[in-house]
Amino acid sequence: MIQLVGSKKVCEKLKVELSKYNIERDAEYELVLVERGYEIPEDKLCIVFDAIDYMTVVKLLISGNRNNLHKDTVTGFRENKYVLIEPKDILFVEVNSDCIVAHTILHEYSMKETLQYYEMLWSEKGFIRANKSQLINLLHVKEIIPWFNSRYVLKMANGAELEVSKMYSKILRNTLKI
Structure with missing residues (x-):
């Protein structure tokens, strides 16, 4: 092909x-x-x-x-069990020391693919890169706070605060028209 x-x-x-x-x-x-x-x-x-x-x-x-592509669900691992997770339930995905971790309102799940893989898979579902180690779901952002040096802090639905790096701030501004 x-x-x-x-x-x-x-x-x-x-x-x-x-x-x-x-x-x-x-x-x-x-x-x-x-x-x-x-x-x-x-x-x-x-x-x-x-x-x-x-x-x-x-x-x-x-x-x-x-x-x-299997974009409707992904498989996460938690407490020795595999769980099917819908992307809409994921608040953000981040790189941990040894794996990728998906954060939902209630739990954290280990995942196998790379952050870049999930970024490509879900870009049309409202996921964007916040920095080199985090991918966020815009549907779960509660507040966007302007920060130093053209950066932002995003307050998520679970209370987490994620910093958007200067490099990805421009993409965030263009995406949200701010």
Whole structure:
């Protein structure tokens, strides 16, 4: 289905991300992903991207491949049990020392995938990055407090206060039109 043309490092990263969404690479490809600076195949549909934007290409591809995604529930682990959790019940997700933790009003659950995975999966459900280690659900933000150096503090429904870094503050402002 897809051919990759680019540096070994970027192609390896793309292979990992594409496999998460069951997007296959095949000799009989229909689409070519080409890292800028590499030769563009003729007579094929190509997407040319900068190496730093490889995740944007993945987002573009999965936006047309939604049937393969299991976005309605995720599996969390708590007290030696697995639990199905709906994204709307999650207040925020954060990186812990050894895993990803999803916070709901009542409990915390360990999860297996990366923060970047959940960010891509739920971006259309109102989840945005607050900083490099936290992803928040805007539906559960109770207050947005302007903070020092163009940053914000978000008060969540469970009382937690999360700091939005300067880098992600611009995205928050654009998303909420503030």
